[in-house]
Amino acid sequence: MVRPVVVGLDGSGRSLAAADWAAGEALRRGLPLEVVQAWEGVTSPCDTKQPELNWPRCLARRMLADAADRLREGHPELAVRTRQIAGSATDVLTAVGAEAELLVLGSRAVSAVGGFLAGSVAQVLVGRVARPVVLVQAHATAAGEHLPDAEGRPSVQAPYRDVVVGVDPRHPCEELLSFAFESAALRAAPLRVVHTWRLPYVRTPTVARAPRAAAAAAAAALAGTVKPWREKFPGVEVHERVLEGRPSQVLPEAARDAGLLVVGRRIRSGRPGARTGAVTHAATHRAPCPVAVVAHD
Incomplete structure (x- = not known):
């Protein structure tokens, strides 16, 4: 069908x-x-x-x-x-x-x-x-999905703006990455895969080394998650970005110049009512570009 x-x-x-x-x-x-x-x-x-x-x-x-x-x-x-x-x-x-x-x-x-x-x-x-x-949003236009032309004017003849996707390697995100990579491939657009990290509130004695270690661990986890998708979509230009902060704050800012932001929504079986989570709520209210919300387990 x-x-x-x-x-x-x-x-x-x-x-x-x-x-x-x-x-x-x-x-x-x-x-x-x-x-x-x-x-x-x-x-x-x-x-x-x-x-x-x-x-x-x-x-x-x-x-x-x-x-x-x-x-x-x-x-x-x-x-x-x-x-x-x-x-x-x-x-x-x-x-x-x-x-x-x-x-x-x-x-x-x-x-x-x-x-x-x-x-x-x-x-x-x-x-x-x-x-x-x-x-x-009401201000969205076809030309707005594209980069400005050589004279700095909106143009549908210019390349597409980046697609941005927020990923948490700790949770399954097959549907999310599939949608994001496909969207980038359809547009021949670069894909920015963003993963955020934060230190625990309680600091350890090794506080000086903690940020570097946390960032390195986040980068390694993201690379492992994205690797098979790079192989499935070899024609997509992929940029992995590991950023410190809350995803609800970081992702809308990361999509400031994007053509599309893709975020996930976990399906919570057995719980009544519509639930989107803080990240999805922030993205749909604050991102300046169209936002795709992809439900996943």
Whole structure:
């Protein structure tokens, strides 16, 4: 089964930017794009004899069709389909996201049509959907994913900016590294693999040597984790970076000039509610570029 790239649309600037980003990603991956709109109001046909009951839904459906037409015009080689589904945004996008290659959402969006994709909804979905979820800000543009051209101007003809991924070698991260390496390969972009380390709060008598030893141990652990992925993706230029500090603080700063930040979210079976963790929360709120959240065991 071919999984589509799915984007949630509500008419806000952030969701429209997310749709543009999703279209580009679908083209890079050679997949169809599915534009989904949730609807919680009246669900009778738009040609009912009581149009006053249905005009909000019909207006939303027209917005969905217009957005799809704009995407098709900008990307004529891309297969675009639309779906307006009855239900809450969290329930609808959880269901379609489970069948997607990845789910793309506008980050911290405020809805133009009925509160469809508020920031809290996006955060719930990040913690609920097991497939990769990408959050895109309103200011994101196709040119912004690329380095400036020779004159310093934004240009889609310039090389892609780096992909950055945060890794903790102490935990399994196969899905995370697979997504990050594939994303870099699709863009012919360098990949920066970042691992953070910190000394214990209680210092030992060998405090003078502790930072150097901790940094060396972190670098060795990172190199061992990345080595098989270098072999799987020999064409990807990889830069390993070991940085001191909390990952929730270091990763957004490390992605300051990146085109995409990839972070992991551990799946916590048996625990109710949407949980993302401090690192994912900080990345999705503070990183200046699109953020991909990859769930893993």
